[in-house]
Amino acid sequence: MARRRVPRAAALALLLATATACANDVPEASWSRGLLPEHVTEQGGVVQSLWNGAWIAALATGAVVIVLILWASMFHRKRRAKAELPPQVRYNLPIEILYTVIPLVMVSVFFFFTARDSETLTKVSGDAPVKVKVEAFQWSWRFTTTVNGKTIEPVAGVPVSDYNQGPQLVLPTKTKVEFDLSTDDVIHSFWVPEFLFKRDVIPGIPEDNPGRKFEITTLDRTGTFAGRCAELCGVDHSRMLFSVKLVPQAEFDQYIATHQAGSAQ
Known part of the structure; x- marks a missing residue:
């Protein structure tokens, strides 16, 4: 009986390791927050x-x-x-x-x-000062940010093995942000674990459909947070990584000015 348990335990460990292979940047959880x-x-x-x-x-x-x-x-x-x-x-x-x-x-x-x-x-109020158009594709992301009606340079990426190498979305703290999700190939899922929210990105959804939009209000907490696709979308699904960087408003204004200046050159 003991000999049988060893291969079963090894197989279970291998299964758990494989199941978590797509989540190589798991945020710290706590029992007080229900994990x-x-x-x-x-x-x-x-x-x-x-x-x-x-x-x-x-x-x-x-x-x-x-x-x-x-x-x-x-x-x-x-x-x-x-x-x-x-x-x-x-x-x-x-x-x-x-x-x-x-x-x-x-x-x-x-x-x-x-x-x-x-x-x-x-609920989407439509009055968010920062709006982000998220375009998902096999196998990365393109972020186009609009601030008070002015659009800055899009940020696009390629499949990577580390979220720090993927495209980075910069957002200000203590600000309402509206996301508009779209894709032209297969179903993806936009997920930032610290948002405690994810939304499927489904091809063929019209722009006026409220199901492709959601809204958040960032807290006064800075840092860089890993994001990923949470829907199995193809061979490089596990490399469809990105990051969200939350910065103070002054730093965000400087970021916008830098990118606007770069696009004007």
């Missing part, structure tokens, strides 16, 4: 709250079920003849109402909070 990375957007706080609430409800439900199972096993265990059935509760109207009402209330509460937060996460 989610620390968010860098206001919308990420909404996701975090919903996630924590779902786990609390699930653990509470599991605890109640375990207690009921143990209680029934310990205090209602009687030796009976093999042919004798334990007491039945069929056609007990109060109990059957309880079985129906409690799950209905739980599902209704879950649905309310999920629907409320989904509406918040997908």
Whole structure:
């Protein structure tokens, strides 16, 4: 038996290593955040709250079920003849109402909070001062940033093995940003783990379709954050990497001026 367990354990380890091969820049997670990375957007706080609430409800439900199972096993265990059935509760109207009402209330509460937060996460006001057109292609990204109606030089990349080598999207902190996602080949998925949000990039979606847009408001947290495609899109899917750099407003203004000057030459 011990000899059989070793190959199985080795196979499981190989499977886990292979499954995580596309995520070579996993952000630090924490048990206090439900194993989610620390968010860098206001919308990420909404996701975090919903996630924590779902786990609390699930653990509470599991605890109640375990207690009921143990209680029934310990205090209602009687030796009976093999042919004798334990007491039945069929056609007990109060109990059957309880079985129906409690799950209905739980599902209704879950649905309310999920629907409320989904509406918040997908809301696009259209008044964001910074707008980014994201073009996904096999196997990289092109970012075209517009600031208060003025478009700066696009940033495009090629397949890379390190997100630091891929195209970099520079954004200011404490600013509302609107993303418009498009592609001309296959389905991709735009994902920055610290956003706690990802959106599929589907070919053929018209520009006026709200499903290809989403909006974030960055927090006052600077740094460079890894991004990747989260949809298996071809042979170089694992190399479809990019980064998002959040900088203070003054540094962002300097970045815009530099790129505008370069495009004018």
